[in-house]
Amino acid sequence: MPCPVETTVESRADRRRAPHGQPPVDGPLRLPFAELNLRRNPFGELEAAERAAVAVVEVDRLVRRLEQPGYAVQFIGEKGRGKTTHLLAIWRHFPQAVYVHVGEHERPRIPHGRPLLIDEIQRLSRWHRRRIFRRRVPLAIGTHEDLGGELRRAGFEVQTVRPAEALDGKRLCRMLNRRVERARRGPGPLPQISLQTAQAMLDHSGDDLRAIEFCLYDLFQDLAGIQDV
């Protein structure tokens, strides 16, 4: 599906393109995205710590409750809906917490942490999950399936959050501009994402934040100068 937003100015790619269909010949090396006053494409893949730093999520209420034992919060949603971002945002509030991402077909050793943050916990076997829940430490989990029943049976007080439900144009606009700001190179203006664009993205890709990021990545890759997108 094509991206709903297009730039009309000469793009970075146009300027790099060699004449007469010749293969691209790179010009002299320059600092990346310096012409946009950025250090990198703001919508590229981020490391966990960086993703946590740019998160626009409200977790203060959850953070207070996660200080108590016997409390669990589960973030439910499909991929690209913000589960990991919420977990990483919580992680920033607890220096002694442990964040574990469970990869496909992995059986990772779950270390001790308080609270314990486990992403993609549905990939663990029921038996493995039950052993973790027996630890009775505060839990924050990201999952594709509702594990409320299992948690309650293990004696947890459970709160369920579906991150995608709270997403609207204004919030998305704030999230996207936070990412642009985070990639800032120096003082001065930056490209800004308008509310209109954020709304168009939401209409186009729904609540799939990852699809929105991919689309904006290509857009910024072609952006020739600082302008509102």
Next chain:
Amino acid sequence: MSKCDLAIVFARPNRTYRGGDELSGTVHVQVNQDVRCDGLIVEHFWQTHGQGNTATGPKESSVVFQGNLQAGQAYSYPFRFTVPDGPPTYHGHYLNVDHYIQARVDIPWAIDPKLKEEYLLLPDEREYGNLPPDRNQQPRLMGQVLKLGLPVGVAMIVAGVLVLFPCGIVLIPLGCLVVFAALRQSLAEKKIGKVELHWGSLRVAPGGEVPLALSFTPRQSCTLNGITANLLAVEQCVSGSGRNKSTHTHKVHQQSITLAGQGPLTAGQPVQVKTTVPIPQTNAFSFSASDNELIWTLEVRVDIPLWPDWVEKRVLTVRPAPAAEIAQQQPGQPPPPPDARRTRAESKAAAFPAGAGSPAAGDLGSAGMTLSMGSEVTFHRPPPEPSLARGPAEAAPPAAEQQPAVTQQPSPGTAAVDGALGQLVDRLGAANRYGSARDEIIRQYAEQSFPCSIEIDAVERTYTYVPDQRFRNGRTVTGLLRGTDCRVSVQLPEERNEQLDTLGPGDTLQANCTPLKWNNIHDRLEIREL
């Protein structure tokens, strides 16, 4: 407000360096709150950014300060590193590789303030890592399909029909596809005969060329749609993991070169194609790190109408090379200065002038394309440069004048492959691996000596029985003959042990050698130092 603000100032305002340069600068710290600093750590490393998961290179760090930082004070700390040899800075579409200096204030029980600033690393001929691991190899998937495709495909069909029927019926078309992929080459060769394809060196610099020699003798008369070489460079980046994994692919360069056009083939009439595939001038060098790759491939396709095509593919390693080498490989460039390194074609012509038994018609390194079908041999060769008129004595210094030397770094002015040695390597490459042809060729060169430059893979004790006493307790160096994809093992005398034991993988050995034999098991040339 952060506990302290950091700034990094480079000594060179343009932040542009080459491998081995000294990188220096200053970290400025403006303290906003009193803090106990367990260490002001300055590190340098490379890192990818873009659509792939971030890959980070090895870090080198130094602690430039430890102690208390007082609010309102500004401090400056100088730092100094040696710039790594690679990978060079690259800014592509999905893949970017940048080098960074990072300053981090280690504050106990708090988030560490940190700042990283890029610097630009220009491409350089020095060796570096993060290149595709397999040289002269087929892409991994294709190699697996050719090796295991037939049994796996048959197993899928059998399982689909006998074990999992009717649900497993979906396995039957999949199995057929796998079997077809595995048998495609064999089916194509039923028509056009066994295809011999010889690749030149697959390590090539931008602006250089990959030599190709393809020959076959059709078993049946048929029509050919054409023979093409497809050069492709792609950035391949993986983001996420598990079910969240996405692979992003961007074509950096794509070029299709027609080696032979449409035409009829007659059974029994041999077909030969010799050409060189040019690599464009680009900064997109081969790169390989976890979840981030820039891969160059070269595919040769013999297109047979209404029949499976014959296809073979190789991964190229496109990396920076000495400027002189690249300049000489550019078609249409003025001839290099007399003291610059000569091309292999020039060296060969000088070492084997016309009438001296030179098998020049089979040279992979010839600049023009040769397509010969049957007895009508058409030969296109560029007119000889003035330097070609030089005799062998002038072109190649006598062996006695060549001083064997062991060096840690390749010396840019040294010819990597001597003309006669290049000739030998090409003839060995073109000969049948499993017959006695290679031994016969080596016998012809047995009395000659060649100055060789070898990229070392390993230095080991010589274990084989050697009649010559001097070599019995010596060392054997295995590696790659520089400028070629020919693997060699060199027997060296005991007197050089001390010198050789200081060398390791990646170093370059220079020696004056004579060929001994071809080792079929290891597929390499065995040579001995004179």
